[in-house]
Amino acid sequence: MKLSAMVAQQQLIVCVGSGGVGKTTTAASLALAGAYAGRRALVLTIDPARRLANSLGLTEIGNTEHRIALPPEVPGELWAMMLDAPSTFDDVIRKVARDDATREAIYNNRIYRSIAGSFSGSQEYMATERLFDVMQSGRYELVILDTPPVKNALDFLDAPGRLARFLDKQIMKRLLTPHDEDGGFFGSRLLAGTTAVVYRLLGHIFGDEFLGDIASFFALFKDLYDGFRERHESVERTFKDARTSFVVVAAPTEPSMEVAGFFLTELRARGLPLAALVANQVHRASFTTPNLEAVFGARARALHPAAAGPLLARLGAAHLRLADLASLEARRVEALRRQAGPSVDVHVVPRLATEVHDLASLAALHRFLIG
Ligand SMILES: Nc1ncnc2c1ncn2[C@@H]1O[C@H](COP(=O)(O)OP(=O)(O)OP(=O)(O)O)[C@@H](O)[C@H]1O
Ligand SMILES: [Mg+2]
Secondary structure (H helix, E strand, C coil), X not given: CCHHHHHHHCCEEEEECCCCCCHHHHHHHHHHHHHHCCCEEEEEECCCCHHHHHHCCCCCCXXXXXXXXXXXXXXXXXXXXXXXXXHHHHHHHHHHCCCHHHHXXXXXXXXXXXXXXXXXXXXXXXXXXXXXXXXXXXXXXXXXXXXXXXXXXXXXXXXXXXXXXXXXXXXXXXXXCCCCCCCCHHHCHHHHHHHHHHHHHHHHHHCHHHHHHHHHHHHHHHCCHHHHHHHHHHHHHHHHCCCEEEEEEECCCHHHHHHHHHHHHHHHHCCCCEEEEEEEEECCCCCCCCCHHHHHHHHHHHCCHHHHHHHHHHHHHHHHHHHHHHHHHHHHHHHHHHHHCCCCEEEEEECCCCCCCCHHHHHHCHHHHCC
């Protein structure tokens, strides 16, 4: 599916790719294109570069949805929200906790505090949590999800399931009921005995207070399990929905192309709707031989012939290097296009002369993304 059709029709677009390739930039630019197409669009962004955050008004706003002022001729709306892992985690607890007392007990639990800050994959997990909220709210016609730079490229796609697995009922049951009498395997005397020993050992190492924290942490979380699972299943359904599209963003470098290829394979294997590929920051070179007039204009004629010769030679060498790079990158993009197959639209975006940090430069990308 072409990106132009995507921003006009889809409900959710997820931008994935390796670090620094332009996921955040692409996500913001697509959301802006959605607004131009008349839709109420939200970009859910992670760690935008400082200057982009500034122009999106995302500096002090934190975790709230924020409307960005657009020129009056733009028919739609552009909203942005930045993710901030610990406070979002608190939000989730607030939503799934049964009552105020449970919620406060969780907030004050030291194990929770350390998990909320450092739960591995928490940023990926939180992205999907926020996604759940905004999709459920029905406030937006188009949501664009930026994803974190993932070390393991799959962290993100597996994130919804991670906490649910972490809180898996069976594991908790074992931890919570070391002397379970239900007669099942886990209730067998041998295991109960082992668990009790582990508990005593942990208490010895970390102190009984810590152990109390762990026990109450698991007791508190037991009740939240169903809420988490429901949310996670809903996000998984959304990911597979026909009105969701995944966009793989890649820079034309060897490692980034490799990650992009990996995403192509993994999205397919997971049955996720991969629809387009963005080759971003691609170098362009004209293939005409450089001449001094073209570069220096009228000033070229004022050059002394003894200076003009070596200057032209150096310009020629620099141009050759750029042309070589451009054709190498073009070959890489072609290889990726072949790997992606005909069902995936490939959009090539050149490396602009300046960084993309304001609405004008985000709109300048539309020429290449939207056409
Ligand atoms: N087509 C482009 N031309 C010029 N600069 C670009 C282009 N696309 C992105 N950039 C710049 O590259 C930098 C990285 O872009 P961006 O933050 O969007 O990448 P990212 O994939 O989100 O990175 P991270 O993985 O760290 O989140 C930014 O400074 C951005 O302005
Ligand atoms: Mg980013």
